[in-house]
Structures are given as structure tokens and as C-alpha cells.
Amino acid sequence: MDFKRYIHAHSDELLASLAALVRIPSVEGEPEEGAPFGKEPARCLHEMLALCEKLGFPTENMDDRVGWCEYGEGEEMVAVLGHLDVVPAGDGWTESEPFSGEIKNGRIYGRGTMDDKGPMVAAVYALATLKQSGFQPSRRIRVIFGTNEETGCGDMAWYASHGGEMPVMGFTPDGEYPLINGEKGILNGTYTRTLHQTGDYILTRFEGGEASNISPAYAVAEVKCPTEAASKIAAEKVTVTPIDGGIRVEAEGVAVHGSTPELGENAIGRLAMALAQLPFTGETGECLAFVSERLGMETHGESLGLAMRDGVSGDLTMNVGVASFENETLSLTFSVRYPVTLPYELVYPRLKRGFTLGGFTETEMTHAAALYIPKDSELIRRLLGVYEAETGEKAEPKCIGGGTYAKSMPNIVAFGPIFPGDEVREHKPDEYMETRRVIQNAEIIASAMKALAE
Ligand SMILES: [Zn+2]
Known part of the structure; x- marks a missing residue:
């Protein structure tokens, strides 16, 4: 059975869910009761967890800093990590309002569409398609939503220091394809x-x-x-x-x-x-x-x-x-x-x-600290195998001088969401993601979850 069928049948719903999250301006704000990184990041987390529940997954909210949903049984857990906070809109938006989620010309516009709400909504629908196809993973699959990546990673520091379970393997779609296996x-x-x-x-x-x-x-x-x-x-x-x-x-x-x-x-x-x-x-x-x-x-x-x-x-x-x-x-x-x-x-x-x-x-x-997971490790081999099968392109991992969200959790590498040659508009005005790329990310993430959890 085609385990991606649910994604294709619900692609409009996926994009509408993303647009709704983009309309929440989840820039870090003043801490308040029930919102340690400000009101909007917490509201965005609540909205995302509600979506997960609608799709049939149990969720957890750790102190309104980090939340997750999970699917499957098993001792071990594999994770997809991403974040719901965004950088401020800044000036220079000409194609759309910064928090519109407007869809036109094959693109969905707004702060967070690429970094990192788009990939996280894709991950949730990827999990849904696996569930709907009847896939029974031998490791639990957890999609983890941070809310403080852009301004200090206080979210994942909290997760680690408050007993958050660490994955045996995983990835964050908050970098680029094919894969980043080393960060200086x-x-x-x-x-x-x-x-x-x-x-x-x-x-x-x-x-x-x-x-x-x-x-x-x-x-x-x-x-x-x-x-x-x-x-x-x-x-x-x-x-x-x-x-x-x-x-x-x-x-x-x-x-x-x-x-x-x-x-x-x-x-x-x-x-x-x-x-x-x-x-x-x-x-x-x-x-x-x-x-x-x-x-x-x-x-x-x-x-x-x-x-x-x-x-x-x-x-x-x-x-x-x-x-x-x-x-x-x-x-x-x-x-x-x-x-x-x-x-x-x-x-x-x-x-x-x-x-x-x-x-x-x-x-x-x-x-x-530096991050490095060798090319011949199980994680890198499986993810690159997925990328090659999904795109038909030969994939080599690379090392970068920058740091990604992968550094905030052990056994994680950056995998996606930006394809080689695509325009990179994260943190810039007119941030957008092509709608076909949002859907393609959901497909790749579903395959990657399957490859790591089966
Ligand atoms: Zn990001």
C-alpha cells in the first residue's frame, strides 16, 4: 500500500494548517504565566498540539517550552526535531504581509513557512500518513516542537534538564538537503x-x-x-x-x-x-x-x-x-x-x-561543541538512502561552519528542508516555500521516519 496516500489526499488541509500557524506571530516576547518565551510562541505550540490531537496522536506539553506528539510502540524512540518560534518580520515585504500564510503563484508566504513551521507541519502529516497506512514501527516516532530556537535554545536545554527522553537517532528539517553531518x-x-x-x-x-x-x-x-x-x-x-x-x-x-x-x-x-x-x-x-x-x-x-x-x-x-x-x-x-x-x-x-x-x-x-556523525553510520546511510530514492539524485553529506538546531540534542543531524539550488529566504523579507516543496518535504520526512523506525 502507498504509505504516502494520506499526504496527497490531504495536501490542501496540510497547507491550510500551515497557514493558520503562520498567522500566529510567534516571535519571542516577554515571559508570562504559561508562556515562558512570550505569549505567541506558547499559543503557536498549543495550536500545533491541537492539530496533532486532531490527527489522532497523543501529545505532551513540557512547561509551554517544548511539546511533542508520538506514534507507535517500542523501547527506543527516533525523533524529528523542529521549532515553532520565528525571527521578527523585519522590513521589505512586498509580495505578502509577513504573517499572512497567503498562497499564490505556487508558493505559501509568511515568516516561518520555510523556517521552521512548514517543515514541522509536513512532519506531522508525515506521521499521519504512516499511521493511516497501518505502518507499525518498531521504534516510537516522536515529533518534537521547540519554541525558542531563534533566541537561545532555552527550549531544548529545558527538555534535557527536565528528563526529556533522548532519541536513539533523528533529524531536524531546519538546515538543508541532502544532509549536514558535521557542524564545526x-x-x-x-x-x-x-x-x-x-x-x-x-x-x-x-x-x-x-x-x-x-x-x-x-x-x-x-x-x-x-x-x-x-x-x-x-x-x-x-x-x-x-x-x-x-x-x-x-x-x-x-x-x-x-x-x-x-x-x-x-x-x-x-x-x-x-x-x-x-x-x-x-x-x-x-x-x-x-x-x-x-x-x-x-x-x-x-x-x-x-x-x-x-x-x-x-x-x-x-x-x-x-x-x-x-x-x-x-x-x-x-x-x-x-x-x-x-x-x-x-x-x-x-x-x-x-x-x-x-x-x-x-x-x-x-x-x-562540534557535531559530527560519520558518513558510514546507520543514521547517515539511511537518511541519504531516502533522499536518493525520493529525488533520484546522488547525495553526499556535508560539513558546515554554522550551527543548526541539531546541536541542541544528541544523535540528531540537519536533513532538509531546503533543496540544493532553491532560493533561501529564511530570516529575509518575503519568506516563502513553494507548496510543492512543502508536500515533497512531507513525503521525504515520512520515508525517513519509516527508514529510522522500522
Ligand atoms: Zn530554524
């Missing part, structure tokens, strides 16, 4: 150094960048100094302007995502290299020499002693994303992405030692 480890941190300034050249301003995970497109410094200093700086994409009592130095860069800094140009590094041409003395001279020589515009942390790579995920990358100078303290915020097979214990001490040698002190550090 991420160290986001801030190091600072306070300067006791002396001499004829005094740094009064140094700032640039917006976030640790974006390479900065612009950085600016001001220096109290003799006006003839302007002629001492000669560098490409650097502008020097005389100002009252000194000069202003501005550097241009090229903004790219911080997981691929080698594709951009770092304006903060460029600015430090330009300033190092001035005869700063004392601590300021030392500090600028360190930043220009050890960080500069390098993107693999080479001069900091961090040049490391592995065969599956490539080079370590480093992106200094934000710089500021306040109360005589220079502060640098960065993101390091290290190869999937290298241990944290190897990377972090080197990073810290590098900055310490430059007189910097660590003021902030967060770590997300």
Missing part, C-alpha cells in the same frame, strides 16, 4: 585590554562591526596627535581625515557571514594595520602592534597559533566581528569555528594563550 565547534568570546596611554599619540576612539558572526564592513578610529600624522598612513581602503587636535581613520571591509570569513574582508583588522603605521608608544603601541600582527586580516587565526584543519570539515576560521574602545579599554568580540574532529581541549587553551600574550583578558566566552 563554535567559540564566541570577548577579550579586553585596558590601556594606560602616554606619548604624543593617544587613541580616543576605535569601533567597528555589529556582531561576532559577521565580518565587519566598516571600522573607525580617532587619534589625538600632531596633524602631520595624516601623511604617515598609506593603505588601501583606508581614509584619513584631519579633525580637531588629531585625525580620524576609517577602514572599509566586506561583510560576510562569520562562518566563512575568508570570503570577506575584515575592516577592524585593516584599521588596526593602518594605525600600526603611526608611532604610538607604550601600551597603545604594543596593543595595536599585537592586533595588527596577530589578528590583522587573517581568517584562520594563523598568527595566533590556531591554524588547524581536518579532512572532513577543513580549516578553523576566526572572525573578529566587533571592536569598541570605552574607558580606555579596547574590546574585541569574535567567533572561532573549529574543525569537527578536533577536541575543544586542543583549541581553547591556544586561543586563550594567544590573547593573553597580547595583554588581553577574557571577559566573555560561550562554547557550542
Whole structure:
């Protein structure tokens, strides 16, 4: 019997259910009673669990942070993990209202259609089609709905710390096809150094960048100094302007995502290299020499002693994303992405030692461990087998520098929902998903659930 029949017979209902969820603007809000991440994410979770019950599945709601539905019997459980919260609408919507769920031209529009409500509604109908076909899994299949993926993953941290059952295998349709089996480890941190300034050249301003995970497109410094200093700086994409009592130095860069800094140009590094041409003395001279020589515009942390790579995920990358100078303290915020097979214990001490040698002190550090599930494991082989059978395309897994929801739960990899070559509009205006892709996701997820649970 065709186990996908229910999906095809109910595709309009599937899309209408998705539209109803998209109409709930489930952006994180103020915590309140019964809504720890704000009213709308909790309302969206309730609505989703009601849909699951309508389709005949038992559900659980864990403190209005995480919910799930389940099908089948068995000791072991396999999971499909996704999230119902969304990023804010932002400006620039021209094709539809951001929370419309409008269907036109073969697309369903609205925030969350691709990331990640579309794939989660597809997962629920995938479970329904398996149930309706009479499929009896030997492992339970659980569809888990988080509500805080976009703003910190407090949902899955809660699940893990409050006895939530962990799957033996599973996937999150919150990345891309064919499959992501490696995600680099991420160290986001801030190091600072306070300067006791002396001499004829005094740094009064140094700032640039917006976030640790974006390479900065612009950085600016001001220096109290003799006006003839302007002629001492000669560098490409650097502008020097005389100002009252000194000069202003501005550097241009090229903004790219911080997981691929080698594709951009770092304006903060460029600015430090330009300033190092001035005869700063004392601590300021030392500090600028360190930043220009050890960080500069390098993107693999080479001069900091961090040049490391592995065969599956490539080079370590480093992106200094934000710089500021306040109360005589220079502060640098960065993101390091290290190869999937290298241990944290190897990377972090080197990073810290590098900055310490430059007189910097660590003021902030967060770590997300690397994720890596080998290509020949049961999970990867089965999911790639499903993808190849469903699409007729040869599939290779890949490693990325970014982090997906897969990192929030053990034994999970990102599988779907975006097909190679399709336009990626998540987090952008006019987010949409082609309706045929929503349905195709439901089919693939059904096959994948079957492959993991039979
Ligand atoms: Zn997402």
C-alpha cells in the first residue's frame, strides 16, 4: 500500500494548517504565566498540539517550552526535531504581509513557512500518513516542537534538564538537503585590554562591526596627535581625515557571514594595520602592534597559533566581528569555528594563550561543541538512502561552519528542508516555500521516519 496516500489526499488541509500557524506571530516576547518565551510562541505550540490531537496522536506539553506528539510502540524512540518560534518580520515585504500564510503563484508566504513551521507541519502529516497506512514501527516516532530556537535554545536545554527522553537517532528539517553531518565547534568570546596611554599619540576612539558572526564592513578610529600624522598612513581602503587636535581613520571591509570569513574582508583588522603605521608608544603601541600582527586580516587565526584543519570539515576560521574602545579599554568580540574532529581541549587553551600574550583578558566566552556523525553510520546511510530514492539524485553529506538546531540534542543531524539550488529566504523579507516543496518535504520526512523506525 502507498504509505504516502494520506499526504496527497490531504495536501490542501496540510497547507491550510500551515497557514493558520503562520498567522500566529510567534516571535519571542516577554515571559508570562504559561508562556515562558512570550505569549505567541506558547499559543503557536498549543495550536500545533491541537492539530496533532486532531490527527489522532497523543501529545505532551513540557512547561509551554517544548511539546511533542508520538506514534507507535517500542523501547527506543527516533525523533524529528523542529521549532515553532520565528525571527521578527523585519522590513521589505512586498509580495505578502509577513504573517499572512497567503498562497499564490505556487508558493505559501509568511515568516516561518520555510523556517521552521512548514517543515514541522509536513512532519506531522508525515506521521499521519504512516499511521493511516497501518505502518507499525518498531521504534516510537516522536515529533518534537521547540519554541525558542531563534533566541537561545532555552527550549531544548529545558527538555534535557527536565528528563526529556533522548532519541536513539533523528533529524531536524531546519538546515538543508541532502544532509549536514558535521557542524564545526563554535567559540564566541570577548577579550579586553585596558590601556594606560602616554606619548604624543593617544587613541580616543576605535569601533567597528555589529556582531561576532559577521565580518565587519566598516571600522573607525580617532587619534589625538600632531596633524602631520595624516601623511604617515598609506593603505588601501583606508581614509584619513584631519579633525580637531588629531585625525580620524576609517577602514572599509566586506561583510560576510562569520562562518566563512575568508570570503570577506575584515575592516577592524585593516584599521588596526593602518594605525600600526603611526608611532604610538607604550601600551597603545604594543596593543595595536599585537592586533595588527596577530589578528590583522587573517581568517584562520594563523598568527595566533590556531591554524588547524581536518579532512572532513577543513580549516578553523576566526572572525573578529566587533571592536569598541570605552574607558580606555579596547574590546574585541569574535567567533572561532573549529574543525569537527578536533577536541575543544586542543583549541581553547591556544586561543586563550594567544590573547593573553597580547595583554588581553577574557571577559566573555560561550562554547557550542562540534557535531559530527560519520558518513558510514546507520543514521547517515539511511537518511541519504531516502533522499536518493525520493529525488533520484546522488547525495553526499556535508560539513558546515554554522550551527543548526541539531546541536541542541544528541544523535540528531540537519536533513532538509531546503533543496540544493532553491532560493533561501529564511530570516529575509518575503519568506516563502513553494507548496510543492512543502508536500515533497512531507513525503521525504515520512520515508525517513519509516527508514529510522522500522
Ligand atoms: Zn530554524
